[in-house]
Amino acid sequence: MLMDNTLEPLGITDSNIKITRFSAESVNGENRNVIEARLTYNVDRCPYCESAKVVRNGSKILHTRLTELHQERFEMKLYKQRYLCKECLKTWSARTDIVEEGHTLSHQLKRSVLHMAREGITATGIARICHCSPSSVIRIIDEAVELKSRVARLPENLCFDEFRSVNSTMSFIWCDAEGSDDVGAILENRLTKTIREHFMNRYTNRERAAVKSVVVDLNARIIIDRFHIVQLVGRALIRS
Template structure:
């Protein structure tokens, strides 16, 4: 198992509870070759997250299919077996968690970051989807979740100054400010 650490380092995975059990190549429904990293996630829980009692027992595993991203044009996925636990007192179940993905999601933080970086380079969602190995609607979902809208001003000033000008790299920019205090109200930048 000397290969497991370099494989995890390749995708910037630092979870110490993650153990790589194997690597295989599979074909998906679109006849595309996928590199699959098989891994297990298991650690000992001390108490139940629901009731707080120390009466947890192992209760099987749950398979998660995670998208890791692309390397040298190949699509990589992780089939992750997560350990399940059941509490003897409250009979509720819980599973092992990782910081690799958010709860109930299949895209890792690494692939989300890759989508945002490619979007900053002014690529279309179809091009980003092709490079990352995901669908264009997933690209739009990731981008919409990471858009931070500017705050809205409660009251507009009585006198406004605004200007549209060409800024660096042939970008058109719009600036709006208060005519009396010269405080900026809004600023937008869009491509030419």
């Protein structure tokens, strides 16, 4: 295992990370696999002043917990390259996306934990399988489940609109189509995925199924007006 210098089975595809040493030891009957690796790449320009006078300047060790593999525990001792700009004298480390800045548990380990949580495995069960503590498991789940803000009752008729926000990307906004000025939510982008997740994560199937119509493009006033007429006609028909 891992003889071919590939980290892919552990979910690491960053080609700037190269294994330098691999060791395994047994601690209290648990197999611990420790991968030592180097993270380095060429830097042409200083990210602060754009000078080309960038030199390598030692390394910094990052200990990170990887996802389990074959029911065994894996950790990584990663030597991150440090760089120095001889122009502005700023220093920085090589970056990788295997772990969030300042965190120990890798993204892949967190994904494994969340996957198991969705499958209904208990925190202690997940902790045993992933070789981490139950409190880590609970913290990972808490991090992932941010408090979802929602309106108390999803209106039957929604207005969807978009607007150009400060960073000049298109944001998404929705509100009640029937007069209330309350904004349902503003989302940072108008991607279908974002909008879908917004509603899926906050409202039950039943609530979403109760939505009767969606008016798109609030700027087109005519649509709203026509929509309201359709509403009135609809109500009149129901009453008669």
